[in-house]
Amino acid sequence: MFHIMKKFIQSALQRKYLEKRAVFIIMLVLVLLPLKLKGVYFYHCMIFTFYFAVLGTSWNIISGYSGAVSLGHAAFLSIGAYTSTILLINFQLTPWIGMLIGGSLSALSGLVICYPATKLKGPYFVMSTAAFAEILRYLTSQSKFAGGASGLIIPVVTGNSLYWFQFIEKWPFYYIILFFTIIVVFISYKIENSKVGLYLMAIRENRGAAQMLGVNVAKYLRMATCLSAFFTGIAGTFYAQYMVYISPDAIMGLGESIKIALVAIIGGMGTFIGPIIGAALYFGVGEIVRFLLGAEISGLSSFIYGIILIVFILLFPKGLVQFLKDMGGRFERYFIH
């Protein structure tokens, strides 16, 4: 009997089958979940969890895999959001096309910042990306065309409209952001298991050795930055359409970039599943704390939330995914072998 159970557990722990089965089950649950659980608050939580999962996964493509940590992703987010919004307001262009234009402009700006930035290493690269985000926030807040510090309000149409990307209920937004999440995570998974992913990881581990093994460091960093910026820009359009309001304070600047980075760091940088788990933790814990302490002393929930994040990062410095992998390895060694 014990022998049969051991064989079963060994088979279940075979990584490729475990991952594929787990992914399939999770996707099925997420698609069917709105049939069981309803309510505006439920949808809002899930939508923002997926939104952060898209942001974290996009960030991970450049910063997690290649180690070139960016604190400028709020810039890409806002370029996407403002581009589609300005095109919508001024030219009545559907946000679906505005999203692609916004994503492309984000990718282009990623390329521009990448050229000088990839000659910098370590903290200097981080600082240059942070400076880029802050400069863009300042310029936007001074720009009348972009609504200045007051931001822009998306014109609201009556009823549901696929063309205007506006819906009365939240479930269409749920499925749209779920779709985006699946796409971005799938692409991230493919990158991780490809030559591109291996090259990015080689750059992260040892740039000089990577070069000597034939890796064109600048080319692959530019490629990853553009892809990362594109998806972040797409998420920016989604945010604009969901919130129907954007402003420099809402989605720009260093604070927003840090949030995006935290999602991947908490879950596990350099793994495709880390940002998903990180998004669930980051947003989930924040909502729980706000729910429990929101009515107490003003700002207490944010304070407690910050403490929880710090403790979490101290306990799991490599992210939760790596911690679970290490525990899984020990479980395998102690109980199976």
Add this chain to the structure above:
Amino acid sequence: MFFEIRNLSKNFGGLKAVNEVSFSVKKGEIVGIIGPNGSGKTTVFNLVTGFHTPDRGFVIFKDEVISNLRPDQICKRGIARTFQIPQPLPRLSVLKNVMVGAYSKTSEEGEARRKGLAVLEFLGLLGQKDVLAEKLRGATMRRLELARALATDPEILMIDEIAAGLNPTESAAIVKVIKQMREDTGLTILIIDHVLNVVLNVVDRLVVLHHGEMIIEGLPHEVIMDRKVTEVYLGEYHVGA
């Protein structure tokens, strides 16, 4: 000429690290570059492989001047190297370390994996293919350096102090591997070491550097008997005595 260094020079501030060094290498030769610490051996390697740009002079490989190319471009043209202090990709497995090199010549994952496994088998590292590179030590780490370089399918392999930190048994094993590589593949090898015993067992020709300048090149038994070489290694006192 297959490979040639012509009047290669490099200064770091006021220090002449390499000064007017010239020599050539035939296809299939093993050439040793020796000299005391600080004589410019590794700087020559860095100049050839694109980590430094020469101030003067040229590096010519198969009739192409490669002096101003990037390291990855030089790798793709068929020159690979190991590092004096091993430079693993620490949090990647041994196999993945080698596959990075294999991908320089193919984009197919299956082919890169096959090449990687073949190289690991040749170097006796197949049993450790899933071990993280950071867990390797000593001779095994040196073998990984060699494996990664070989995986790029080079025409010239530049080996920098491969026996540093190894005991005599391990050094002998590595020298045997180098000889096997030349026999099996006809690889052209440049090898740096400041320990003569390691180099003399394997090279066809020697080049001796001192204070960044080439003082002699020739057959091993002629070079080591040369007075200038003896002075460099033992000092004028011992030569005069």
